[in-house]
Amino acid sequence: MSDDERSPKRRRSPDGYIETNGNVSHFELAERPAPLSGETGTPHQNQLDEDQYAHTFYRDERDGARSHETSTPGSQSAPLEERASTPPPEKPTALRYRPKLIMRGHKRAISAVSFSPDGRWIASASADATIKIWDAKTGRLEHTLEGHLAGISTIAWSPDSTTLASGSDDKSIRLWDVDKGKAHPVPLLGHHNYVYSLAFSPKGNMLVSGSYDEAVFIWDIRSARIMRSLPAHSDPVGGVDFVRDGTLIVSCAGDGLMQVPTVHKAQKPPHLLTLLDSRIWDTATGMCLRTLIHSDNAPVTSVRFSPNGKYVLAWTLDSSVRLWNYVEGRCVKTYQGHKNERFSLGGAFGTYGDAANPHAFIASGSEDGSIFLWDVSSKNGLQRLEGHEGPVMGVHTHPSEPKLVSGGLDKTVRVWVSDDAGPTKEEIGTNGVNGHQEHPVKEET
Amino acid sequence: MNLSLVDPFILAQDCPETLTGKLRSGSSSQIRFSYRGDLLASGRTDGIVSIFDTETCGVARKLRGHTAAIAAISWSKDGRYLLSAGSDCKCVLWDLQDGSRLRTVRFEAPIYTAELHPSNHLLFAVSLLSAPALLVDASADIPKKHALPLKLLQPGRREEDGSKKGAKPHTTAAAFISSGDYLLTATSQGRLNIISTASREAVQSFQLSNAPITTMRLTNSGRAVAVNSADRVVRTLHLPDFSDEKLDIGNLRLEVEHKFQDVVNRLRWNYVSLSPTGEYVTASTGDNHDIYVWERGQGSLVKILEHSKEELYTVEWHPNKPLIAAAGSESGRIYLWSIVAPQRWSALAPDFVEVEENVEYIEKEDEFDIQPLETLHKRRLDAEDEDVDVLTVEPPKAGGSEWEGAFRMPVLLDIEDSDSEDEIEAVGAGQYRRKSPGRNKEWMDGGSGDEKRVNGTAKANGTKRRRGD
Numbered sequence: 001m002s003d004d005e006r007s008p009k010r011r012r013s014p015d016g017y018i019e020t021n022g023n024v025s026h027f028e029l030a031e032r033p034a035p036l037s038g039e040t041g042t043p044h045q046n047q048l049d050e051d052q053y054a055h056t057f058y059r060d061e062r063d064g065a066r067s068h069e070t071s072t073p074g075s076q077s078a079p080l081e082e083r084a085s086t087p088p089p090e091k092p093t094a095l096r097y098r099p100k101l102i103m104r105g106h107k108r109a110i111s112a113v114s115f116s117p118d119g120r121w122i123a124s125a126s127a128d129a130t131i132k133i134w135d136a137k138t139g140r141l142e143h144t145l146e147g148h149l150a151g152i153s154t155i156a157w158s159p160d161s162t163t164l165a166s167g168s169d170d171k172s173i174r175l176w177d178v179d180k181g182k183a184h185p186v187p188l189l190g191h192h193n194y195v196y197s198l199a200f201s202p203k204g205n206m207l208v209s210g211s212y213d214e215a216v217f218i219w220d221i222r223s224a225r226i227m228r229s230l231p232a233h234s235d236p237v238g239g240v241d242f243v244r245d246g247t248l249i250v251s252c253a254g255d256g257l258m259q260v261p262t263v264h265k266a267q268k269p270p271h272l273l274t275l276l277d278s279r280i281w282d283t284a285t286g287m288c289l290r291t292l293i294h295s296d297n298a299p300v301t302s303v304r305f306s307p308n309g310k311y312v313l314a315w316t317l318d319s320s321v322r323l324w325n326y327v328e329g330r331c332v333k334t335y336q337g338h339k340n341e342r343f344s345l346g347g348a349f350g351t352y353g354d355a356a357n358p359h360a361f362i363a364s365g366s367e368d369g370s371i372f373l374w375d376v377s378s379k380n381g382l383q384r385l386e387g388h389e390g391p392v393m394g395v396h397t398h399p400s401e402p403k404l405v406s407g408g409l410d411k412t413v414r415v416w417v418s419d420d421a422g423p424t425k426e427e428i429g430t431n432g433v434n435g436h437q438e439h440p441v442k443e444e445t
Numbered sequence: 446m447n448l449s450l451v452d453p454f455i456l457a458q459d460c461p462e463t464l465t466g467k468l469r470s471g472s473s474s475q476i477r478f479s480y481r482g483d484l485l486a487s488g489r490t491d492g493i494v495s496i497f498d499t500e501t502c503g504v505a506r507k508l509r510g511h512t513a514a515i516a517a518i519s520w521s522k523d524g525r526y527l528l529s530a531g532s533d534c535k536c537v538l539w540d541l542q543d544g545s546r547l548r549t550v551r552f553e554a555p556i557y558t559a560e561l562h563p564s565n566h567l568l569f570a571v572s573l574l575s576a577p578a579l580l581v582d583a584s585a586d587i588p589k590k591h592a593l594p595l596k597l598l599q600p601g602r603r604e605e606d607g608s609k610k611g612a613k614p615h616t617t618a619a620a621f622i623s624s625g626d627y628l629l630t631a632t633s634q635g636r637l638n639i640i641s642t643a644s645r646e647a648v649q650s651f652q653l654s655n656a657p658i659t660t661m662r663l664t665n666s667g668r669a670v671a672v673n674s675a676d677r678v679v680r681t682l683h684l685p686d687f688s689d690e691k692l693d694i695g696n697l698r699l700e701v702e703h704k705f706q707d708v709v710n711r712l713r714w715n716y717v718s719l720s721p722t723g724e725y726v727t728a729s730t731g732d733n734h735d736i737y738v739w740e741r742g743q744g745s746l747v748k749i750l751e752h753s754k755e756e757l758y759t760v761e762w763h764p765n766k767p768l769i770a771a772a773g774s775e776s777g778r779i780y781l782w783s784i785v786a787p788q789r790w791s792a793l794a795p796d797f798v799e800v801e802e803n804v805e806y807i808e809k810e811d812e813f814d815i816q817p818l819e820t821l822h823k824r825r826l827d828a829e830d831e832d833v834d835v836l837t838v839e840p841p842k843a844g845g846s847e848w849e850g851a852f853r854m855p856v857l858l859d860i861e862d863s864d865s866e867d868e869i870e871a872v873g874a875g876q877y878r879r880k881s882p883g884r885n886k887e888w889m890d891g892g893s894g895d896e897k898r899v900n901g902t903a904k905a906n907g908t909k910r911r912r913g914d
Contacts, residue, residue, distance in 0.1 A: 203853060222498070224858075227502070288792045308839070311833065351836065
């Protein structure tokens, strides 16, 4: 509890009340003892536990049909047969991601997970002030990055996958050399409060950060200096992102209510009158180009540009994810079904279906412990992944394979793979036919 | 991606107006933008080449290899290689992947200009003081130097390269025409020569002026050239498309298109350059602190860029933005002129729009109807039935900021703390002292002439580690 009083914001590092909250303490019991793999040096191959995860639910929300499927690692045949009977060009109405790996080791809740842009690594940030780098293929713990003095809310990979940036409640942003597992000696200092969100520019020369101190800073990575400060918001900045060509930045704010850690879940956000918006900025001039605001006025907690940079996806605390056409300033899609009223949940875009003509889906965590996958155009739920106990804070999609990673308040990082047509990007077009592969990853030496 | 949101009025402006920034890393003497415009190389008087990132305005890399002021800089088209020529009579070809020296070529005379071939980074042309210009083929470890002629060889009579009387004429500038098949050279006799790159023989020659030509710059497209001559006149010429098969170079006539000069003050021009489209010509002058911008279509002076505090030397246009950079000749600062777009307040207040004149608002039929929230909500959700494509990436427009797949210089995180004031360093809280002059010169000691010395990525390349690493 003392932690809560010291740092009232407990959004992405919500450990303070997890441990103190009685009704969730069973997490500690249900969860097998964390292998403490980094310290003991035991093998970290946390393969999926069969008895616990033998059953996976695949729910097709369009038909309302619910099918139980056994997908223990041994029985790969069922999805295969089903695939054979379906002609491939049709747009799938459901996705079949199944649990693949569970990585334990963090001592407190996980706030963010992310695949590296080259797909080799998974980085997970936690309220225990460490970042762990896992091998995306095997789940082996590669590095534990220690150096922050408080919980970490956000991480971002540099485009070349060699550097990881992390933003922490100790107000600093650190850069980590992932190969060596060491921090760069000079942290980026300048924020007056918790750092909530980070994003690298596509060239890797700039970093944008959003903080609880209501500021958005653009950093020159090379000199570790603030290049530009955007007069962004009058509320804590929840999320920031760079567009794919680096000319625009989006920032969002309006989660002032997060100062109250004990908001009842059903309660409406109390600060409805504050400006709760996303803003689009010109990177070169630092000018605000557009403000997106929804009539529901729900606080926006995180934002992300679409892969082609034409839309902005915004998570709001009214249990909605909205897709905005930012040029017209219009909300084009609302995705619902998940639960998001307290935390700043993360998510990502992913692709599925035919490699030549992929469809896009949106993955998001939920406070009920599941991960939701929606089709972008139809807004239909494609799959609901169950497994996490407690809110899922971060979900990220693999840059080239049908793979998801998620992390949540239950201190686990989970990797989910799909048996469906392997490739999502053109470079691995060879896996398209034999979707029954264990997990189609490129062989590495 | 920002273009769709930027005020079209701002986008339509293509000529910089106001001084927007200054860059500083040592004392710059020569500057040159990369073809994509993301980097600006600055040759310093101490022989170091600093590469600025034009997005962050910070130093992205420093290249140490010259012992005297840099006289010329040239980029390869892909942005990976950089050629620097120093007053120490040598050219260094840098590989920016790791900052190593790919080639070092020595010459017998100080270098005026050095230009890389647009597609072959191992071929470059140099013009030297009081010596024939050279075409250097550095594809082998020992570079081959080929002399370039000064004038058209008259069929029938052979003459030795102009060593007849008095001051020896020499080539003052040499540049490749966009395709690289031909070279354009300018001479101290005021001639402009077209030289075939393959045969290294002059194919055409024109008398442009009676005074020596001091600078000559082509646009990236190679269709326009601006020439500065010692008679205080800037001339522009339109060039034909040299990649055209039907072009008869033997009968080619080049006409001076415009002559720009200050007839009142007879200003002496230091340096000229062309805007990327060739639409504007800029010149810096030795007599005041301004930069003159002429428009080529009408041949009129359109702008005088002011507010620099010193005489300017090199002037450069950004290849795709309305941005002019110029190096000050005294302090060595780089001044940047650009367009300042005002913040549109309607961008901050989404419920408002900026209108030119009053608009009578017509109330919608159901505007103030009270509807249950659920109905509104449902209606809104149902309206979201359009197909959205979040994946398809529009191909970048030609000449735009397309960088995907192209070479990207690695981002060095441990770059020396360097831009602002080089000679002052912080030694404690609020305490500063002058840097000792001999520091950071360690690179001078060991074998500066080594060919293809790979300097390790960061350390030997002059980027010192940050403290404590």
